Amino acid sequence: MVGFALRRCLGAVPTLFAVVTLAFFLMRLAPGGPFDLERPLEAKIMENLQRVYGLDRPLHEQYLRYLANLLQGDLGPSFFMRDFTVGQILMQGLPVSMALGASAILLALVVGTGLGAFAAWRQNSAADHAVVGLATAGVTIPNFVVAPVLQIVFGLGLAWLPVGGWNDGAVRNAILPVIVLALPQIAVVARMIRAAMIEALRADHIRTLRSLGLGTFIVVVHALRGAMLPIVSYLGPTAAALLTGSVVVETIFGLPGIGRYFVEGALNRDYTLVMGTVVVVAVFVLVFNLVVDILYAALDPRVRYE
Numbered sequence: 001m002v003g004f005a006l007r008r009c010l011g012a013v014p015t016l017f018a019v020v021t022l023a024f025f026l027m028r029l030a031p032g033g034p035f036d037l038e039r040p041l042e043a044k045i046m047e048n049l050q051r052v053y054g055l056d057r058p059l060h061e062q063y064l065r066y067l068a069n070l071l072q073g074d075l076g077p078s079f080f081m082r083d084f085t086v087g088q089i090l091m092q093g094l095p096v097s098m099a100l101g102a103s104a105i106l107l108a109l110v111v112g113t114g115l116g117a118f119a120a121w122r123q124n125s126a127a128d129h130a131v132v133g134l135a136t137a138g139v140t141i142p143n144f145v146v147a148p149v150l151q152i153v154f155g156l157g158l159a160w161l162p163v164g165g166w167n168d169g170a171v172r173n174a175i176l177p178v179i180v181l182a183l184p185q186i187a188v189v190a191r192m193i194r195a196a197m198i199e200a201l202r203a204d205h206i207r208t209l210r211s212l213g214l215g216t217f218i219v220v221v222h223a224l225r226g227a228m229l230p231i232v233s234y235l236g237p238t239a240a241a242l243l244t245g246s247v248v249v250e251t252i253f254g255l256p257g258i259g260r261y262f263v264e265g266a267l268n269r270d271y272t273l274v275m276g277t278v279v280v281v282a283v284f285v286l287v288f289n290l291v292v293d294i295l296y297a298a299l300d301p302r303v304r305y306e
Contacts, residue, residue, distance in 0.1 A: 008293070012286040016279075020070065023278040024063055053079060066275070075279070076272035080265065086276035090258055094280070096166065097257035101242030103178045105235065108185035113231075114184070116193025117224060123198055131190060140290025147252045149179045164254040177215070177253045181246055185238065189231060196227035198239050236292035240284035244277075 050056040054065060069076060075086035119131035154176065155163035165275055166174050250260040265273030 008290050010288075015286060016282055017145070018068070019282045020064075020275070020279060023275055026064060027269075027274055030269070032085045053077070067261075067287050070279070075276040078265075078270055078273050080268040080270040080273065086272045089261055089273060090276055090280060093256055093258035094244075096255055097246075097259060098243045100177050100181060100246075100249075100255070100257065101239070101244070103174065104181035104185060104242055105239055106177060107182040108189050109231075109235075111182075112189025112195050113224070114187040117192040117197055117227075119190070119194045120197030120227075122199060128194075131194065135187040135194075138183050139191070141184075143180055143248045144183070144252065146183060147176070147249060150176050150180060151252075164252075166255055173253075177249050177255060180249050180253075181242060185242075186275045188234065192230050192234060193224075193227055196230050197224065200224070200227045223305060232292055232295045236288045237285055239258060240281065244281045244284050 047056070054062060054154050055092055057065070066076065073087075075090070077085050078089055081089060115135070122128050151163040152159045158256040162174055163176075164175050242260060246257075247259040247263055249255070250257040251263055254260075258280065261273060262277040264270070265277065
């Protein structure tokens with residue numbers, strides 16, 4: 001297992017290099033620049049800014065310089081928030097995004113697994129049809145529709161929860177964003193667990209357990225272990241996306257996560273901030289894909305990595 005993990009880490013290096021390279025040149029191909037304003041700057045000021053940030057150099061030199069700094073852990077200065085480096089901005093935003101994402105994943109796993117297992121156990125019943133219907137609605141309704149509705153109902157109408165802001169991580173500020181992030185994941189997890197559980201409950205070893213008169217809880221637990229394999233595969237990239245910030249949710253609720261910083265960086269042509277966000281997301285995706293492979297071996301004894 002250790003050898004497999006080391007090989008995967010080494011194999012992730014070319015992938016990360018390709019992602020960084022593609023993102024770097026795509027950013028430069030986009031029209032406009034970090035210092036293009038409605039009222040253009042004087043030519044001398046623009047020249048000085050270009051020289052200070054190294055934008056006056058040929059593109060290939062900028063690329064090689066960025067790679068050299070990246071290898072040293074330096075993501076560069078922010079072009080828009082000029083009092084901060086990209087590393088400082090991401091260190092401020094990443095804890096917020098990770099707290100929201102981790103809470104949403106935990107909520108989705110608990111609620112989605114419970115609903116899916118219950119629907120599978122009561123297959124073709126009214127409860128099963130209700131779970132499937134709700135899950136379908138949860139998948140089809142996008143976050144940018146759910147979020148304003150919850151803000152209007154629970155923030156403006158009932159005045160139970162704040163409609164936005166962070167306030168030093170107060171729990172009340174995180175409730176609505178976490179619910180909005182978790183709802184589509186709950187729906188997906190419930191549908192996947194239901195389908196996998198139906199198949200698992202028909203397996204020979206589960207039939208044997210039921211014929212021996214074991215309790216429902218024990219039977220469901222054994223079936224659930226096999227049904228979790230598709231969920232593990234699904235949660236790899238999903239967890240990486242949620243933990244590194246949801247662009248829509250963080251923007252709507254005004255949260256200082258890296259998803260919101262990514263939007264601001266893209267709108268302001270802040271090359272280094274966008275690149276820093278891309279690097280963080282790519283690292284999370286690669287790490288969670290490795291974790292998924294390891295969990296597969298832990299959940300399924302037939303899987304072995306040499």
